[in-house]
Amino acid sequence: MDTSEDILQQAPPGLIPGSGTARAAKPTRLSPSFISWLQAGPMMLVFLAFFLIPLVFVVIVSFWDYNEYQLLPAFSGRGYTDTFEGCIAQLPDLCTIARTYLMTLKLCFLVWVITLFIGFWVAYFLAFHVKSKTWQMGLSLLCTIPFWTSNVIRMIAWIPLLGRNGLVNSGLVKTGLINQPLEWLLFSEFSVVLALVHLFTFFMVVPIFNSMVRIDKSLIEAAYDAGATGFQTLVNVIIPLAKPGIVIGSIFVITIVMGDFITIGVMGGQQIAAAGKIIETRVNALQFPAAAANAVILLVITFLIITMMSRIVDIKKEL
Amino acid sequence: MKEGRPRSFYVLAIFFAAYTLFLYGPMIAIYVLSFQGPQGGLTFPMNGVSTFWIAKLFQGTGIVDLGAAFRRSLLLGIIVMIVTVVLSVAAGMAFRRKFKAQSILFYSAIASLIVPSIITSLGISLEFRIIDDLIKAHWNENFETSMGLLTSGLGAHLTWTLPFGLLIMFAIFNRFDPRLEEAARDLGATPWQAFRHVVLPIILPSVIGIGLFGFTLSWDELARSSQAIGAVNTLPLDLQGLTTTVTNPDIYALGTVISAVSFTVITLALGTIHVLNKRQAAKGSDAGKGLV
Numbered sequence: 001m002d003t004s005e006d007i008l009q010q011a012p013p014g015l016i017p018g019s020g021t022a023r024a025a026k027p028t029r030l031s032p033s034f035i036s037w038l039q040a041g042p043m044m045l046v047f048l049a050f051f052l053i054p055l056v057f058v059v060i061v062s063f064w065d066y067n068e069y070q071l072l073p074a075f076s077g078r079g080y081t082d083t084f085e086g087c088i089a090q091l092p093d094l095c096t097i098a099r100t101y102l103m104t105l106k107l108c109f110l111v112w113v114i115t116l117f118i119g120f121w122v123a124y125f126l127a128f129h130v131k132s133k134t135w136q137m138g139l140s141l142l143c144t145i146p147f148w149t150s151n152v153i154r155m156i157a158w159i160p161l162l163g164r165n166g167l168v169n170s171g172l173v174k175t176g177l178i179n180q181p182l183e184w185l186l187f188s189e190f191s192v193v194l195a196l197v198h199l200f201t202f203f204m205v206v207p208i209f210n211s212m213v214r215i216d217k218s219l220i221e222a223a224y225d226a227g228a229t230g231f232q233t234l235v236n237v238i239i240p241l242a243k244p245g246i247v248i249g250s251i252f253v254i255t256i257v258m259g260d261f262i263t264i265g266v267m268g269g270q271q272i273a274a275a276g277k278i279i280e281t282r283v284n285a286l287q288f289p290a291a292a293a294n295a296v297i298l299l300v301i302t303f304l305i306i307t308m309m310s311r312i313v314d315i316k317k318e319l
Numbered sequence: 320m321k322e323g324r325p326r327s328f329y330v331l332a333i334f335f336a337a338y339t340l341f342l343y344g345p346m347i348a349i350y351v352l353s354f355q356g357p358q359g360g361l362t363f364p365m366n367g368v369s370t371f372w373i374a375k376l377f378q379g380t381g382i383v384d385l386g387a388a389f390r391r392s393l394l395l396g397i398i399v400m401i402v403t404v405v406l407s408v409a410a411g412m413a414f415r416r417k418f419k420a421q422s423i424l425f426y427s428a429i430a431s432l433i434v435p436s437i438i439t440s441l442g443i444s445l446e447f448r449i450i451d452d453l454i455k456a457h458w459n460e461n462f463e464t465s466m467g468l469l470t471s472g473l474g475a476h477l478t479w480t481l482p483f484g485l486l487i488m489f490a491i492f493n494r495f496d497p498r499l500e501e502a503a504r505d506l507g508a509t510p511w512q513a514f515r516h517v518v519l520p521i522i523l524p525s526v527i528g529i530g531l532f533g534f535t536l537s538w539d540e541l542a543r544s545s546q547a548i549g550a551v552n553t554l555p556l557d558l559q560g561l562t563t564t565v566t567n568p569d570i571y572a573l574g575t576v577i578s579a580v581s582f583t584v585i586t587l588a589l590g591t592i593h594v595l596n597k598r599q600a601a602k603g604s605d606a607g608k609g610l611v
Contacts, residue, residue: 036416040413040418040420040424042406043424043485044410044423046474046477047431047478050439050477051427051431051442052427055442057449058441058442061445122335146342146346148531148535148539149578150558150581151539152541153346153558153574156562157345157348157349160348160362160363161345161348163362165362230327255435259434260435260542262559266563279437279438283546288441288445292441292445298438299435302435
């Protein structure tokens with residue numbers, strides 16, 4: 001790129017406008033924009049090499065051909081046609097991919113509703129009811145620490161509680177509420193949703209809390225003084241002002257659940273099909289173009305959801 | 320004014336306590352269960368108390384080659400931590416001025432955070448497979464693979480830790496008073512001196528926070544490693560592999576050992592941050608504390 005700034009960088013430092021200040025006398029002084037490049041460049045390179053180029057490869061490979069054991073770099077729509085196989089022929093019944101996405105969206109919706117409810121009230125408590133800064137810090141930290149520990153461990157931690165002979169079942173049997181242990185507690189949709197909520201409510205709490213602590217407390221007092229009830233203040237003052245946090249948290253939770261295959265795999269006993277799991281299955285079968293095609297579909301759907309949500313709020317302004 | 324706390328406080332306090340129990344309860348359950356007696360099973364009640372299962376892990380007679388996976392994860396975690404801290408601080412400094420490609424970097428970071436991990440992981444694995452094929456076709460037929468812990472694995476982890484590092488840097492510099500740095504420059508400090516002696520000491524507690532994120536996110540990372548790590552496994556991958564097959568409490572013992580490392584790092588980091596903050600409060604500026 002031969003922009004005017006690049007040309008200026010090649011010029012002797014004395015010629016660069018804006019660097020003619022007192023200390024510019026030193027000949028080795030680098031121009032500010034060059035320093036910015038040095039500072040931000042390495043991170044940009046990492047994203048380029050390990051995120052942006054890989055995404056391009058996903059799109060390219062999704063249009064390649066394949067056989068049982070290798071990639072064939074020739075244009076083919078097979079990755080996609082294999083994925084949508086039977087979608088028209090089987091109508092009005094849903095094909096596998098449609099059913100899988102329906103299941104993923106259902107899990108997504110359930111987890112979103114529950115994490116939003118829990119996250120909102122936990123953040124509300126921390127932001128408005130905990131008055132002392134030390135307590136606020138301590139309790140926020142209490143919510144954050146599990147995030148720094150292993151997700152798999154937090155998943156398998158449910159096994160001794162929800163299993164056939166787990167605490168919940170044996171407790172219920174002992175109290176006589178049920179005769180047989182409940183089978184749907186573990187390795188089921190229930191346990192998947194429970195584990196996802198357990199793991200990812202954190203992503204809802206943090207942004208909502210961030211929005212809430214920024215709310216000017218005098219606005220709430222003003223609402224009370226003007227005669228609003230607690231409920232009216234909540235709906236008309238707090239929720240609108242906390243909306244950016246709610247949207248950011250929702251984007252996090254929804255995109256995580258859309259692409260999840262580990263929690264759904266472990267907690268669903270590898271029996272529940274989901275968007276992320278299809279990709280994993282295809283990779284394990286070495287069908288990379290089909291895996292890539294599924295990744296592209298997942299990416300497009302995730303992107304649509306995010307665009308819809310970011311219409312509600314400008315993410316960049318809120319950080 | 321009403322006296323005391325409103326009723327909603329108590330309702331929400333109970334709600335918060337229940338949430339905390341929900342967060343920690345199951346974890347504590349497996350920490351306890353990893354001390355099962357030798358005859359103990361996967362669930363309560365405990366069948367005696369022993370360190371049998373934990374000892375078994377370290378003897379290497381257990382389920383996985385714990386030592387090798389442990390060392391690999393630790394090495395990767397430390398490298399990821401160092402790279403994350405250095406690159407995040409540098410990029411965070413850059414964002415204090417306007418520069419071209421600023422929004423490209425910002426949106427790359429955000430996208431890297433929210434694009435599903437499996438897609439990033441698949442992309443990296445495709446990228447390295449294609450590189451391998453190119454090397455085999457053009458340079459060296461016997462070439463094995465360029466995929467590995469410290470190539471594709473490191474890259475995959477960085478796409479997860481760097482966005483967090485960058486966002487933390489934004490939070491730091493939102494609160495940072497640029498006049499402190501200007502004062503240093505007015506007193507004749509070079510840009511490097513101003514950074515080294517003024518900016519860095521002030522932001523150091525948060526920088527340690529970035530290191531904490533860098534290490535713990537890498538130490539526990541799973542989804543991005545899954546396709547991109549190459550032939551060897553990290554500790555979380557081994558643990559995940561066990562969830563479908565294991566019938567002994569060794570899986571809990573492994574979980575407890577992994578968590579023990581996490582908690583050690585968390586404690587060390589939070590302790591250091593606390594000490595640094597105290598020192599800053601004690602020896603820091605006396606501005607605004609009245610006239611002499």
